[in-house]
Amino acid sequence: MLRFYDTLTSEKRDFVPRIEGEVSLYSCGPTVYDVPHVGHARTALTYDVLVRYLRWRGLKVVYAANITDIDDNIIARAQREGSTEPEIAATYEKAYVDQLDRLGIVHPDHRTRATEYIAEMISTIETLLERNMAYVLDSGVYFDVSELADYGALVHRSVDDLREGAGARVEVDSEKDDPLDFALWKAAKPGEPTWDSPWGPGRPGWHIECVAMSLGILGPGFDIHGGGTDLAFPHHENERAEAVGTGVEFARTWIHSAMVNVDGEKMSKSLGNFTTLADILDAFDPRILRLLMLQTHYRKTMEMNRDALEAAGQALARFDALDRTAAAAGLASADVDSQIIDEFVAAMDDDMGTPKAVATIFETLRAANAALGSGDTERAAVLTSTVDELRGVLGIGTAGASGASQGEDEAIDALVAQRDEARAAKDFATSDRIRDELAEQGIVVEDKPTGATWHRA
């Protein structure tokens, strides 16, 4: 039985999709005004693995994710750089998608942009006005928090508590009825991009876009709404308020993935520990980052640093080593071990227990190596196939092509063959010299009963 921890109810609950066998998922993507960082990767990866797993389990998944392509930050950057909002958004959306592609993140079925849903947002706002859940001021249209009974439910705060925080920290628009009331539509300001609306030219508030897109694509009462925990308030709380305010059922389960810390703190430019995704993926095999992240549960804050990445790199090398060993032994593909699969499924079904699932794979990996070592190729084939199957579910595939030319590879083959001859003749001086030469080129030679193999370090 699939179970997920639901932020709204603060408990793990059995997951029953609204349509049997079909899961609808909406996940909040980034505001594209800068290059993506490792935090974006963790959030994207959480839902990537969820989608991969559900599909592997035989469920149909409709996955929608948004791109916020209009907001204060984008406008500010466009003005600063003498560019335009669409240009800034397009540039950083591409940067985001490009980096996620390197990580092998599955593409959502619907990747929508806020500016493509203006009409739907306006119509949602009209509904809220009709139902007296909102009011119009010169500065825009605002949601009336006092009209919603359980505002604050997602973050488990009372309206009074929230108001205390809002009054103390947010510059209160004195016109607003309540400091907690938030903008659905912002009236045009000079120099800003605008869209026409019944309330004059302006642009949408932040939260309304996700309501329009998620309900527009997935329909009322969709199964899962995801995003990073930092979005729980105010963004998700306000989304929920807006959607419920229109009288429809919103997300049935709320999943929030935790933050990535660098040097024990949330990364930020001001702290100087901002770690871009590109920097990490340039320095490490993308599968290393994926494995490292999956070794921590998605709801737990994780630490990201060079040591952790290097440790994960060593772990990943064991997968690649098994690939080589299995290939050298000529293992045929075999049926998977159903008991191990069951163990994996039990771990994943329990609120996406990827750390335990990964542990199961490593145990199987060791057993496969042991079987190989003892000459039990039949068992080794079963275990290796099981490892491959489960790696696939988590997106930890085999090593990619090195990018080296065929000629280079042939030259290395020739040297390795030459070394084999020298070894056969017990000319170890020569064989060691060749091995050292290859090592300098980053080539590791391994002697196996079936002959030497080599790979790039």
Next chain:
RNA sequence: GCGUCGGUGCCCGAGCGGCCCAAGGGAAGGGACUGCAAAUCCCUACAGUCGCGGGUUCAAAUCCCGCCCGGCGCUCCA
């Protein structure tokens, strides 16, 4: 301050009432294999106060209360 999540070996990190003298990964020591390596396997030390103090229970890392410490949220944020 309020809310929320957490504090487990040298490091990372599962477990969340008995199966725990606590998974898995990394690093460390020993052995096997190897001409020597690499890879692999086996063994060992690592946690004997699972942040601290109370309590509940036949039984607690796991539940309850209090305290200390940290992340995140309360402000744009994945």
